[in-house]
Amino acid sequence: MQQFVNVTLTGLTQGLIYAAFALALVLIWRSTRIVNFAQGSMAAATTFIALALIQAGYSYWLALVVTLASGFVLGAIIERVIIRPVEGGNELNAVIVALGLFVALQALIAIVFGSSFQSFPAPFGLEGFRIGENRVAFTPNSLYIFGAVIVTMLLLVALFRFTRVGLAMRASAFSQEVSRLLGVKVGGMLTLGWGLAAVVGSLSGLLIAGGGFVYPAYMDSLIVFGFVAAIIGGLDSPIGAIVGGLILGLALSYISGYAPRGSALVNISALVILMVVLLVRPGGLFSSTTARRA
């Protein structure tokens, strides 16, 4: 029982980070139909900015704010300067550019910050909470991860549901031409969308780094899990990204916790889960509305 609780809590915590990363992919896919392969490198870059600040003696919280802000700026600049010029042509162009950016940013990080492993502090303790006699695998830092991801998601939901700019962003994502005819400045909304997506991506990069090591390619495994989570959810649905992230986090945690030599099976299990979902529901779990698009 205790192991089950531990494995579940670990899975949920990991799953929320996958969900945040998947959400970043979904936000960009929905608005520009581009799979942003550079998301991981972008998040790594902003995490290294945070690390530089922390190493210079600033607080984690200042570093967090600067990271999210620089994520926004980086996302917006990339959309305007790098992605916008190749849009409207062959659909693959933007994807190839994003792939190139993935490699280029990683190289840039290595040049600026070095390619060695560096430890990244966690803002809260990494020792599990005590329940009665036992410690559970749920730490103050896990609680922080829960809070940070859930608050971010609620803020995004509020933005999209209840604000005028959120409505303009959704309209632009679904129908650029109609939105332009209605006077919505679609270009600005796309830039804003990339910026917000990069904020969420940066958050996931910072959270997964906490209490571990970072190096220029440290986001690579999260990229794979984030992609799988996004595709499980349907790639088009923010709710799907979150559910996909949680499903994947839990499944991988159970496999690694219970299966013999489980931790070695984690990567391949992610692919098996992806294949099973796509066989049962080829569009992903939450793809119904787009399938009905007129």
Next chain:
Amino acid sequence: MADAHGATAVSAVTGGGTATGTRLLEVEGLSSSYGPVRALDGVSLSAEAGKITAVLGANGAGKTTLLRTISGLVRPVAGRVVLDGVDITKASVESMVGRGMAHVPEGRGVIAELTVDENLRVGALFRGKVAKSEYDRIYDLFPRIAERRNNHAHTLSGGERQMLVIGRALLAQPRILLLDEPSLGLAPRIVAQIFGLLRQLVDSEGLSVLLVEQNARSALSVADVGVVLNLGRVVVTDSASALMGDEDLRHAYLGF
């Protein structure tokens, strides 16, 4: 009873403003191409304030391209577009609705993933805060979409979609409404209802309409002026009643 209700519902929906009979929208020698294909070849026409101008012609005559070029979605290779004395040929698509021109595109242009209410709100976004009474007026005009205001637009029927996009365009308080094939795929009864409402808005508020239609008979029955387009050129411009009476022309270009 129904009339009185209709009159209050219609009031103040549109921007109105320009005196009836003046040329609100002028298109001069407009040409545009899709790659090597010339879709419009020196088209000149005007839409007068407070009137319904119908552009008629077969598939491929250039009707949709005409509207798309007027609103800037397609950039012309020659000619100009003047709205109320201002040259808007190079103006951005996004600015058109603020200049008083609302374009309802072909295929209706509902945003299927948004609810009816959200669709309407997108139409008013550029104006900033819009009073709830303005939304109520649109729902009064189109009770059928009022019943479905919280449904996603992809659940609407063709007629309801057309009502939604016209209502959404009216929320922009346009002086001129560009409509691309509003009758397409709709039952004759719904077409009559929508055209009747357009006529009412034009007569009671000075809204101006530039309508392109393949369904020439219905369009001429509601329009003041007809412009016949063939292979990207204007063949004839005349009053709707004169076009209706010209049997040779109808047979040759309008298919009835």
